[in-house]
Amino acid sequence: MKKKITLKQIAKELDVSVSTVSKALSGSKEISEDTTQKIQAFAKLYNYKPNNIALSLKNRKTKTIGILIPEIVHHFFSTVIRGIERVANRRGYNVIVGLSNESFTKEIINMEMLANGSIDGFILSISKETLLKQDYHHFHATINQGMPIVMFDRVVDEVECDKVIVDDFIGAVKAVNKLIENNCKNVALITTMDYVSVGKLRTQGYLKAFEDHGMEANPNMILKIDDSLNVENHLELLEAEIAQFLKSNPSIDGLFAVNELYAVTAMKVAKKLGLKVPDDIQVIGFTDGVLSKHATPSLTTVSQHGQKMGEQAANLLIDRLEAEDAEGQQYFTNNDEKRDFIKLVIETEIIERESTK
Amino acid sequence: MKKKITLKQIAKELDVSVSTVSKALSGSKEISEDTTQKIQAFAKLYNYKPNNIALSLKNRKTKTIGILIPEIVHHFFSTVIRGIERVANRRGYNVIVGLSNESFTKEIINMEMLANGSIDGFILSISKETLLKQDYHHFHATINQGMPIVMFDRVVDEVECDKVIVDDFIGAVKAVNKLIENNCKNVALITTMDYVSVGKLRTQGYLKAFEDHGMEANPNMILKIDDSLNVENHLELLEAEIAQFLKSNPSIDGLFAVNELYAVTAMKVAKKLGLKVPDDIQVIGFTDGVLSKHATPSLTTVSQHGQKMGEQAANLLIDRLEAEDAEGQQYFTNNDEKRDFIKLVIETEIIERESTK
DNA sequence: ATTTTTAACGAAAACGTTTTCGTGTTAATA
DNA sequence: TATTAACACGAAAACGTTTTCGTTAAAAAT
Structure with a gap:
């Protein structure tokens, strides 16, 4: 077990000073060619690498x-x-x-x-x-x-x-625009509570898209999920909430979700309710992750890069x-x-x- | 902009030595109560925290x-x-x-x-x-x-x-056993090339399960994917290969895949081929990730913890x-x-x- | 009154570097 | 020959700590 070698040890071994070793290794022309060669060879042989911590302290x-x-x-x-x-x-x-x-x-x-x-x-x-x-x-x-x-x-x-x-706002606008232009008459939103800034912005984007199209957003078409409780471990809860939402709004034919989990879960729930994606309901999510790519049907998403x-x-x-x-x-x-x-x-x-x- | 304060600065400010400061802060009883108090108060006021790098070097x-x-x-x-x-x-x-x-x-x-x-x-x-x-x-x-x-x-x-x-071997055995006990007559395997040790072990587990049941594994039922090319970006290739595999082995009614991507993709392909999961073909994957949890149908997997x-x-x-x-x-x-x-x-x-x- | 103990603190080394500033020797110049 | 320049190297400081070992002055013991 050879512990890492230090300048001091090289110096002692070669009977020169620490400064000489340091300079030789950095190729300073203050040191003669002979000694430089000797020192560099020795250093290479013992695989000398300067200690990072010491460098950090110094610099x-x-x-x-x-x-x-x-x-x-x-x-x-x-x-x-x-x-x-x-x-x-x-x-x-x-x-x-x-x-x-x-x-x-x-x-x-x-x-x-x-x-x-x-x-x-x-x-x-x-x-x-x-x-x-x-x-x-x-x-x-x-x-x-x-x-x-x-x-x-x-x-x-x-x-x-x-x-x-990421331009959460514009991303959301683009997504909702796409749904509207794809002939969705009733685009719903699944979002988070407002204190997560990105959720808030995406919600605003949703609203803006409506405004741009001279349409009025319907508050009933917005589902706010409280993800203070860890959703990943309470999937049934999420599914139930979304099912409830979809059932009480049967006219929904387009859906924008502020993350891919909500979107994929919504697709799953929709399918269970007998809705075809994208024929009966089109879905767009946010965040392009594994889920979006591998879901069936695969999910159209706003990529965050x-x-x-x-x-x-x-x-x-x-x-x-x-x-x-x-x-x-x-x-x-x-x-x-x-x-x-x-x-x-x-x-x-x-x-x-x-x-x- | 107050740069972080050091022992030396405290020492100078309070007109004592660095060592005294150090000792006082560590509560050494070498230092009088008065000075200790004074130093600790000052340190707290200036939010002194010892420099990690210096400590690392020393220790x-x-x-x-x-x-x-x-x-x-x-x-x-x-x-x-x-x-x-x-x-x-x-x-x-x-x-x-x-x-x-x-x-x-x-x-x-x-x-x-x-x-x-x-x-x-x-x-x-x-x-x-x-x-x-x-x-x-x-x-x-x-x-x-x-x-x-x-x-x-x-x-x-x-x-x-x-x-x-992880006991890749036993995990695979358990998975395949389960399929066999679930009445699958023809359990196939989708795996990687052998040089990935875990893939190899899982393959061996597959074979062992057959052996345990007095059955002989059919080499045609094993698909080895060459993932040297990044699969994530060539999903079509993977799908095509699996489709080909499933089509040429129509008797397959059980499938064990050495990772969740292969498993989920196989389910997707199977569905496209008109096979029902799990009615026509049961699938188990390895690695319990997001995909397994959120796929439809959700995937039975061997969890690696x-x-x-x-x-x-x-x-x-x-x-x-x-x-x-x-x-x-x-x-x-x-x-x-x-x-x-x-x-x-x-x-x-x-x-x-x-x-x- | 002298010695010993104790209390309270400081100096210095060490961790591993880099860099500035000497310093002594030799070679070149005046 | 005396001075200067060039060369090759070493000593020491600095980065921020901790710790060992003094050291001084006062208190206690003799």
Whole structure:
């Protein structure tokens, strides 16, 4: 068991100083060719690699970025992570993951755990509980400590930072427009409670589409699901609620759901009620995940391009980190002139499949 | 923008030495009550938190564990991560994630990137390409450097380390047994190429079940999919292959697939061919993911308990890390008496749904 | 009154790097 | 020959901690 070798050990072994070894390895021409060769050979032989922690301490930057998301067993979030990891890796960064589990407290604990030097910046999506409480002090606190944050998907105006979101509003408009143009006379909506910002926006998009067509939305055609109780484990409840909804609104011939689970479940329920998809009822969901792709019939969805979101978020963060860097060199500044924060909007795209005509 | 405060700054501010501050904060009774109080108050006021990197360097351990998996947009792997994160967090560890993307090279790069001090140990699942190449030198190398590895799911005998796997073999046997006992006369198998160890084991389980029932397996009833080309993006190909398979074997009335995608796709194809599930053909998959749960009909599957695997893996790793620790204290040893490596087997469980009778 | 103990604190090393600034030797210049 | 320049290297500081070992002054014991 050969423990990793350090500069000091190389130095002792070769009877030179630590500084000489360091310089030789970085190819400084301060060191003679002979010694350089000797040292490099030795280092290669013992597979020397500089210790990351020591470098982090010295450089006061860790080259790792922290991801903080509500849940990882979730197609959308995992695609975002994949996107982040991709550009992070390409740009020489590592990625450390924290899970809030939709809990306010766990979000805070995780942030504090990571904010103490372990990472250079955050990429996060706010937990539902935090959204509900509207308590954002922990975000402000870490930003004030000089640690940049990039928020994605579930963002909030109260926090000043870079953001990357999907145009939930327009996406919803497009989806509902499509249904209306496909000759649906009664387009219903299945959505979440309003405190989840994205649910709210998608609902507004639904309403806007009606308005654009000079139609009036019927409140009875809107089903709000309370997903405070974990839906995944209470599928029957969800199904029952949707069945009830569909039965009491038999005229529904088009359906827009704010996530794919609702959409797929609705299709399932519709089929059980003897409705044909898409002949009797057309369905569009939001979030293009596995379910949409593999459902029967496969589901037309509004794609969020999670991976792209992740990539953009990572680029935003790293850009800012490296800008700070360069800046710090020049004038050691407390320039409080508010730097502009960027809000990137990723365009949605409707992926047409079998659940619409 | 208040940058994080350090011991040194506190010391200067309060006109004491750094050591005094450190001791006071840790409640050492070497320091008088007065000064302790003063220092603690000041520290709390400025929200002092020790710098993790500095601690890591000093203690020569980072309290973070590295996860290296082939893919993250994958229900099984993300449940495993969730499990790891759960116990890691509970036991005071962080989690850093690397993605190999099923690539041998990326696996190596990622390992090297993390092995240089960033983490205390690995939890990983081997990439397909590595499995194919059968080149495990990078695992041996990092183990030799004294960094423990725990492998899960895709493991390999050639590497000596802790492992946690699912009883793929028995799981498959159970599944096929169930089909046979449900009166299927011709149970088919859809599997992967043999180099993916789990696919191989599940195939063997299929064969064993036949043997147990005194039946002979028919090679024509086994479809081996070459998933070297990314199946997710070539769904039509997969469907075509399965359709061809089902058509040329019309007697099939039971089907076991080594993953849920194959199973769900097979159900889809079967339905298109006019077969009723489960009346004409019963289907069981492996891996209990979203697809299984939400397919219509919902899919009976062999559950792998990914979260549990993750939890166990994390516990194994941390146990070993902390054992090393305690040991290192006592005798500064190169005790090469081989420490026993543990291989945990997580029991599978058949989750019955609508695709079987 | 002298020695010993105790209390309260500080100096310095160590973890593994990089980098700045010397410093001594040799070679080139005046 | 005396001065300067170039070369090759080492010492030390710094990043932020913790911990060991002094050290000083006061309190206790002799």
